[in-house]
Amino acid sequence: xxxxxxxxxxxxxxxxxxxxxxxxxxxxxxxxxxxxxxxxxxxxxxxxxxxxxxxxxxxxxxxxxxxxxxxxxxxxxxxxxxxxxxxxxxxxxxxxxxxxxxxxxxxxxxxx
Amino acid sequence: xxxxxxxxxxxxxxxxxxxxxxxxxxxxxxxxxxxxxxxxxxxxxxxxxxxxxxxxxxxxxxxxxxxxxxxxxxxxxxxxxxxxxxxxxxxxxxxxxxxxxxxxxxxxxxxxxx
Numbered sequence: 001x002x003x004x005x006x007x008x009x010x011x012x013x014x015x016x017x018x019x020x021x022x023x024x025x026x027x028x029x030x031x032x033x034x035x036x037x038x039x040x041x042x043x044x045x046x047x048x049x050x051x052x053x054x055x056x057x058x059x060x061x062x063x064x065x066x067x068x069x070x071x072x073x074x075x076x077x078x079x080x081x082x083x084x085x086x087x088x089x090x091x092x093x094x095x096x097x098x099x100x101x102x103x104x105x106x107x108x109x110x111x112x
Numbered sequence: 113x114x115x116x117x118x119x120x121x122x123x124x125x126x127x128x129x130x131x132x133x134x135x136x137x138x139x140x141x142x143x144x145x146x147x148x149x150x151x152x153x154x155x156x157x158x159x160x161x162x163x164x165x166x167x168x169x170x171x172x173x174x175x176x177x178x179x180x181x182x183x184x185x186x187x188x189x190x191x192x193x194x195x196x197x198x199x200x201x202x203x204x205x206x207x208x209x210x211x212x213x214x215x216x217x218x219x220x221x222x223x224x225x226x
Binding site: 032036041042043096098099104 | 116170211
C-alpha cells in the first residue's frame with residue numbers, strides 16, 4: 001500500500017523568511033512525487049514533480065523540492081516566502097496502480 | 113479560457129435529492145478524474161475515465177455514478193444525497209492515464225446537504 005504523510009497541519013512564517021514543508025511517503029519502489037498548491041476557493045495547481053533523474057527539482061513560483069530515498073522524503077522549500085504564498089500545500093504520490101494518494105495538506109500562514 | 117471547468121460552483125440541497133455536477137476540459141486530455149475533498153481537506157480519488165472508459169473506481173457508494181459522454185466531459189450524478197456527501201468535489205484531467213501525469217484541477221463544486 002502507498003501512503004503520504006505531511007506531519008505539519010499548519011506552518012506559520014514571516015514574509016521573507018525561508019520555508020520548508022515536510023512530506024514523507026511509503027511505497028515499495030521509486031514513486032512519482034508531486035507537490036500541488038491550493039489557494040482559497042480554488043482547485044489544485046502543480047508546483048513541481050519528480051519521477052527520475054536529478055533529486056533536486058525546480059518548480060514554479062520559486063519552489064524546489066528534494067527527493068531523498070534514504071529518508072523516504074520529498075520536502076518542499078522556498079528561500080523567501082511572499083504573502084501570496086499563503087495557501088494549502090499537498091504532497092502526492094503515484095505508483096504503478098496510477099491511483100494517486102494525497103497527503104492531508106499543510107496550511108501555510110504568512111505574517112507580514 | 114478556463115482549462116477545467118465545473119458547474120455548479122455551489123450546490124445546496126436537501127437529503128434524499130438527486131443532483132448532478134458537470135465537468136468539461138478544453139485541454140484535449142484523454143483522462144479525467146473526480147475527487148472528493150472532505151472538511152479536513154483530505155483529498156481522495158473517486159473515479160477516473162480514460163477516453164470515456166472507466167479505469168479507476170475506488171470504494172464509492174453506488175449512489176455515485178460518473179458518466180463520460182465524450183473525452184472532454186465527465187459528469188457526476190449523485191442519487192439519494194446524504195449528509196455525509198457534503199464536501200468539495202473536484203474534477204481533474206491529465207493528458208494520459210500514466211502515474212507520472214500532471215493533473216489539472218477544476219475550481220471545485222461545494223456541495224452542502226441539509
